[in-house]
Amino acid sequence: MTDSAPRRPGRPSTRGHLGSLSVKDPIEVLPPTALNILAAARRILESKGFAALSLSAIAEEAGEAKASIGYHFGNKEGLVVALVDSLVHEANRGLIAETRRFPMGEQRVRSLMEGEERIVEDIASFRPLMEILPHAMRDDSLRARVAELYAGYRETVLEVLDASTGPDRAVLEPFAMLMIAVVDGLSIQNALDPEGANVRAATALWERMIRAYLRDLGIIDIG
Amino acid sequence: MTDSAPRRPGRPSTRGHLGSLSVKDPIEVLPPTALNILAAARRILESKGFAALSLSAIAEEAGEAKASIGYHFGNKEGLVVALVDSLVHEANRGLIAETRRFPMGEQRVRSLMEGEERIVEDIASFRPLMEILPHAMRDDSLRARVAELYAGYRETVLEVLDASTGPDRAVLEPFAMLMIAVVDGLSIQNALDPEGANVRAATALWERMIRAYLRDLGIIDIG
DNA sequence: GTCTATATTGGGATAGAC
DNA sequence: GTCTATCCCAATATAGAC
Structure with a gap:
């Protein structure tokens, strides 16, 4: 039933200019693991900064596998977008x-x-x-x-x-x-x-x- | 004659609290190669940002060898301090x-x-x-x-x-x-x-x- | 002082078992 | 969906010739 397959380089690229970008609230849409990863990423960003925001660090902080980040967000860029x-x-x-x-x-x-x-x-x-x-x-x-x-x-x-x-x-x-x-x-x-x-x-x-x-x-x- | 051997992890670490930190003007003190490297680093920082500020990128932009950066600034941290x-x-x-x-x-x-x-x-x-x-x-x-x-x-x-x-x-x-x-x-x-x-x-x-x-x-x- | 070459580490991505 | 294991690559640091 789930059609929720996050396809790999999947982002709508650039929209025209602001206007109605209207970002969906991630809490409503994402599965628990993804939320867990996002929260971990957020903590790392706060405590150690963007430079320390590596996939390994996030995976460890979240207690999830590194590959799960790729699964849910496609790649690091996708993760950062979701984080923002x-x-x-x-x-x-x-x-x-x-x-x-x-x-x-x-x-x-x-x-x-x-x-x-x-x-x-x-x-x-x-x-x-x-x-x-x-x-x-x-x-x-x-x-x-x-x-x-x-x-x-x-x-x-x-x-x-x-x-x-x-x-x-x-x-x-x-x-x-x-x-x-x-x-x-x-x-x-x-x-x-x-x-x-x-x-x-x-x-x-x-x-x-x-x-x-x-x-x-x-x-x-x-x- | 030259006693100018930039020793490796050479920075006075932290000073008490601001006050008279009084940073020396790099243009007065540094040899040409070091100035060249600094200028290149500055250009990269402006055009591509901190994340793109790798030793390889700086070396290429400056037309100098990567190892020269280590020689003049000790390590990357030293370079960044000098850059700031x-x-x-x-x-x-x-x-x-x-x-x-x-x-x-x-x-x-x-x-x-x-x-x-x-x-x-x-x-x-x-x-x-x-x-x-x-x-x-x-x-x-x-x-x-x-x-x-x-x-x-x-x-x-x-x-x-x-x-x-x-x-x-x-x-x-x-x-x-x-x-x-x-x-x-x-x-x-x-x-x-x-x-x-x-x-x-x-x-x-x-x-x-x-x-x-x-x-x-x-x-x-x-x- | 400057270079080439290399050692070593760590990051991102992904194949494939479960 | 989640995990382990692995590949590839880029980055820093440094040894050693010149």
């Missing part, structure tokens, strides 16, 4: 949930800032993405997927600001880009030099600038 | 020059913003650093060097604002961090999706926010 997809999904999953719990205005902005601060100071959570980025910039297939993740990030910021539809959207899109950029940029400086670089002060300043801007726009009331 | 040092030097060299050509105020801020915009939109110049970052976050020796580079970036921003000494410094340090963070963060989004992400609009917004902030501080006059 799973990272993208996981990252987007938790993000939307936190949103919209507060009424628009002061509290919403507050929780946005707290989320930002949390991400910047958690070096570990930033690392897997950092490992993938250089490769994503070279491989069109990966790039499209990670770009989609970032588009999702920006979308979430817009939702937090109640601007995902309506006339405010065009105005706030650049703002969402900046939000994400600051998180990434400060994460880099924090990871490089947690002692020397005072990220707390920088995020505090960023919050001031944000509040001033949103106040001018009338998005939040006082300050 | 050279990148750090080159990056810092050009940066200081542009500064202080204009009187403080409007024009200085203008040139700062233009520099920022230029860097963000030049994907190629961002790539070598992006390739190195994940490795730098794992290797203390590299991390210290790249952290020094970032400290240099922040310092340059402070100099542009005439605040590298004096009471303004403490106030503007977080601002310098943000400046750098925005450059890195927008570069990432630009590299991932040059079409979909409107970096121009984001930098324009950032400029508005900066001007408002600096005006409040009395650093620039009008706006």
Whole structure:
């Protein structure tokens, strides 16, 4: 009955340009062994980086045979693509949930800032993405997927600001880009030099600038 | 006469914590063959990424023998360290020059913003650093060097604002961090999706926010 | 200092038994 | 679907001639 034979060099190559790439959630589709392998790969990526992501290392970490990786993902490239997809999904999953719990205005902005601060100071959570980025910039297939993740990030910021539809959207899109950029940029400086670089002060300043801007726009009331 | 015998696993391992690491400029110290090898490595890093940085590839690109790399740099790790040092030097060299050509105020801020915009939109110049970052976050020796580079970036921003000494410094340090963070963060989004992400609009917004902030501080006059 | 040649290791892929 | 065993190749390191 199972028509699920993962044919070897099986990937739809490149799609036109982002748009509706809409990656399937791996947890829904993959058999247990494949999920086990993916989880192991993810752990290795986090702890030892992309360079250490060898088939042998993954197989050992997962407690599966090396050949099983080939069976389920075709080859290493297929595995990496699936891994990125799973990272993208996981990252987007938790993000939307936190949103919209507060009424628009002061509290919403507050929780946005707290989320930002949390991400910047958690070096570990930033690392897997950092490992993938250089490769994503070279491989069109990966790039499209990670770009989609970032588009999702920006979308979430817009939702937090109640601007995902309506006339405010065009105005706030650049703002969402900046939000994400600051998180990434400060994460880099924090990871490089947690002692020397005072990220707390920088995020505090960023919050001031944000509040001033949103106040001018009338998005939040006082300050 | 030459006491320049690069002994094999020869690196001072880890230094305490940044401070005065003060990397020697490789151009001053290294023999021509070593410089040739470094330049070749740099080209490969830019064009094909860290993963493609094999000794064979470097040797071929440089037109030198593979064994010469071992001779001059001990082993691959030594080569990478030297490579990062050279990148750090080159990056810092050009940066200081542009500064202080204009009187403080409007024009200085203008040139700062233009520099920022230029860097963000030049994907190629961002790539070598992006390739190195994940490795730098794992290797203390590299991390210290790249952290020094970032400290240099922040310092340059402070100099542009005439605040590298004096009471303004403490106030503007977080601002310098943000400046750098925005450059890195927008570069990432630009590299991932040059079409979909409107970096121009984001930098324009950032400029508005900066001007408002600096005006409040009395650093620039009008706006 | 620079080269050729080689030793050794480790990675990715796959055949074929179960 | 999963495993063991093996093949092939690329990469680093180094010995030793020049």
